[in-house]
Amino acid sequence: xxxxxxxxxxxxxxxxxxxxxxxxGLSWLHLADIARDMAAMDPNMSMPPMGARDLVLLxxxxxxxMAGMMLPSAAPMILTFAAINQRRRQRGQPYVPTALFTAxxxxxxxxxxxxxxxxxxxxxxxxxxxxxxxxxxxxxxxxGLLVAAGLYQLTPLKQVCLDHCRSPLDFLVNxxxxxxxxxxxxxxxHGLYCLGCCWILMALLFVVGAMDLxxxxxxxxxVLVEKLMPAGLWIARASGVALVAWGLWMASSGSS
Numbered sequence: 531x532x533x534x535x536x537x538x539x540x541x542x543x544x545x546x547x548x549x550x551x552x553x554x555g556l557s558w559l560h561l562a563d564i565a566r567d568m569a570a571m572d573p574n575m576s577m578p579p580m581g582a583r584d585l586v587l588l589x590x591x592x593x594x595x596m597a598g599m600m601l602p603s604a605a606p607m608i609l610t611f612a613a614i615n616q617r618r619r620q621r622g623q624p625y626v627p628t629a630l631f632t633a634x635x636x637x638x639x640x641x642x643x644x645x646x647x648x649x650x651x652x653x654x655x656x657x658x659x660x661x662x663x664x665x666x667x668x669x670x671x672x673x674g675l676l677v678a679a680g681l682y683q684l685t686p687l688k689q690v691c692l693d694h695c696r697s698p699l700d701f702l703v704n705x706x707x708x709x710x711x712x713x714x715x716x717x718x719x720h721g722l723y724c725l726g727c728c729w730i731l732m733a734l735l736f737v738v739g740a741m742d743l744x745x746x747x748x749x750x751x752x753v754l755v756e757k758l759m760p761a762g763l764w765i766a767r768a769s770g771v772a773l774v775a776w777g778l779w780m781a782s783s784g785s786s
Contacts, residue, residue, distance in 0.1 A: 546612045546628050550605050557598030558743075564591060565741045568662055580651055588650060592643035593636075595740065596732070599750045600639055600724065601632075603695070603757045607720055608632055610698040611713075614706075626713040634717020638725050642732065653736070665739035672737040673781025676773050679730040683770025691726035692766060695757050728753050734773075 580588070601608075612628040619625040653659035658668050666672050682688055694701055701723075707715055731749055738745035752769060756762040 542616050542628070543609050543612050546609060547605070550601055550608065550632075554598050554601050557594045557601075560594050561591075561598060561743060561746070565743055568664075568741050571662060580654065585647060585651060589643055589647045591740075592646045592650075593640055595735075595746065596639040596643055597636060599732070599746065599753065600728070601636075602750065603753045604632075604635055604720070604724060606758070607695070607698040607701065608635070611702055611716070614702060624708050626710050628713075630710050630713035631717040631720075634714040634719075635721040635724070636717075637714075638718055638721025642725055642729055646732070646735075649733075649736070659736070662741075663739045664736070664741050666736050669780050669783060673777045673779075675730075675734060675737050676777025676780060678777075679734055680770040680773030680775075680777060682730045683766050683773065687726060688766065689763060691723045692756060692763060694720070694723040695727050696762060727756070 608628060608631060611631045615625045615628060650659065650664070653666065654661060658666055658671060660667050701720060702716065705716055705719060707713070731753065734749065735746065740746070756766045759765060
């Protein structure tokens with residue numbers, strides 16, 4: 531029994547799966563720690579303008595959040611890459627660490643994190659964002675974002691990006707590149723498709739509150755269902771209709 535257990539642990543995909551689970555788990559623990567600290571602060575306390583250090587910490591928070599939210603749905607692609615690499619290694623062909631592919635993927639979401647940090651900073655300066663809750667104070671802006679997100683869920687671009695995310699083997703076979711640079715480019719390319727699929731859902735964190743971990747978990751689940759369930763495309767479309775309805779209701783209630 532101990533021998534078989536150690537044999538399982540030597541399997542690259544199992545180790546990679548454990549590593550991904552650890553990264554996701556640590557990311558969520560870090561977010562929970564931040565949320566707890568924010569909840570303990572006085573919501574009426576005046577906040578000074580964000581400085582360079584605050585922006586760096588905010589960027590780190592967004593990067594950790596994107597890792598925790600997106601890596602679960604990217605796991606099938608990453609594990610498929612690891613399986614192909616394992617077979618190439620067994621055949622004596624060139625192979626690279628799966629970490630490079632994952633780094634390329636996370637780099638794409640790092641770009642989104644930079645954009646989210648700048649948006650956060652700009653909205654706060656315009657007094658359109660509650661600093662503690664990290665959510666917009668404008669019902670019209672919230673409603674507009676919800677409607678935009680719902681409509682995007684129904685677009686052909688969403689479907690194309692989602693199709694690539696739902697077909698790991700096809701993606702890797704058609705875009706395989708040898709070497710470390712090739713692994714980074716493949717990870718980056720997959721990250722861009724994933725970004726095209728989910729970016730506006732992540733932007734909705736400005737509507738529901740980036741520190742409301744129940745909503746964060748809800749969007750994480752929606753992304754997982756879209757990418758992994760057989761009816762994922764139809765679920766994406768149904769969620770789009772629901773988001774449009776929610777956004778119209780919010781915008782109308784804010785203007786009345």
